Amino acid sequence: MAKTDTKGETARSSRASSRTTSTAASRPARRATSAKTETPYHHGALREALLQAAERVLERDGLAGLTLRAVAREAGVSHAAPTHHFGDLTGLLSELAAVGFRQFNAAMASACDTATTPLERALARPKAYVAYAQVHPGMYGIMFRTERLDYSRPSLHEAAEASFAGLANAIGMMRQEQISGDALTLNQGAAIARAWSMVHGFTTLLLDGRLKDILERLPEGTTAERLLEAMLTAPITTKLPM
Amino acid sequence: MAKTDTKGETARSSRASSRTTSTAASRPARRATSAKTETPYHHGALREALLQAAERVLERDGLAGLTLRAVAREAGVSHAAPTHHFGDLTGLLSELAAVGFRQFNAAMASACDTATTPLERALARPKAYVAYAQVHPGMYGIMFRTERLDYSRPSLHEAAEASFAGLANAIGMMRQEQISGDALTLNQGAAIARAWSMVHGFTTLLLDGRLKDILERLPEGTTAERLLEAMLTAPITTKLPM
């Protein structure tokens, strides 16, 4: 009776107890979270270790492979260990998305630094946006897969908010107006929504393979980045963007 | 010893066999798929019944509740019945997405008919696009949740392709060029990508609640539709859309 859950899920020793101090060693070699191996043995940095394991699993097996148990397996702990740190699958995904938003913000910021001409400055952010999504498709997928996230978590809320604020600021700067904290005119809101919708929509469609049809019909060897550039700079001939 | 799957999953009689013709009756009242109760008893139109059940489950319980077993339950059949018609969860989702694309195409087509002025004609499609997503958020979610779909299925491929062709045609018509079947200039591709990205991105952000921050800061009572309109018609002051 009850034959479930009885195949060596963790494959760890879990013996050799009986009090011997057992500070280091006897552990299957942690993966050197940072330099110098702070917290070398098991206790201490499980939370971060799990997040890094989750990122690894996500990039290796995609969204479908990103399960609580797979992450625990990757980190070398029991399948219920993540519960104590994240409470929930939603909790883990939310914290991982927060990590993604912080990576994303850093990438956007550094992209703006290297730009020189006004045109380059204007194109740097959109390009960095798409580039991040192409390099980290799994992360981008999580960050905008809202139904599995909990935005009441402060870390996620703050990181995502910073992302939005950076975008709004960039738009405002380009229009040579400062965006006052609270209110927006309709035209300001429209400019922000247009820019964000365009870049986010392009990225989503690109990652979903929806732009393949278009790219194939363009002149030989046109890259997605080139199409993005044209999309942002080409003259608008119809008075309406659509 | 194997105590799984033994709680009345279907709750159907499944007795009373022994040959009595048993054409109609003895069934828990089907939900009247169309008028006059065609195929009143069990056999016959299970495939369509399952698709309708799936749509119902999706609108009631959201994407998370849309499982093979839930659909079977909703349709009043055993949990393995869908397998024979769709093979797979991916199969069911793909066929359901195809239904969605057909609904979507119909909505877009009928929206263009009722427009009179040129401006109305230009705004009809985007508005219908967003409106469909707002009325059928679950369907829209499935249609663009690529990782769970199989585009090699003809029904899905055709319906989605028709959707794209309609969009490309509308853009071409607006630019007063006909889009030749094969090739596209960079500017043509850019125009299509811009329009699609803008509307799709706006829709996605809106459904994910990402535009709430913007909408709240706009003049009192500005709706999403009004923001969309402004986004599509407001003057572009920076020479770059972003």
Add this chain to the structure above:
DNA sequence: CTCCCTATCTTTACATCGTAAAGATCGGAT
């Protein structure tokens, strides 16, 4: 030093899900 308390991790258990395989049922062709 000993004892106990709390945070952390492991075990065990269970409901649910997707899917495969074998059994039942029914309509229609031979």
Add this chain to the structure above:
DNA sequence: ATCCGATCTTTACGATGTAAAGATAGGGAG
């Protein structure tokens, strides 16, 4: 009438999320 193939049901199994109880430290209070 009988057999066959399509359709549906049963049964079974591995995997997952989650809850609950047991184990294992590390760190104070006495």
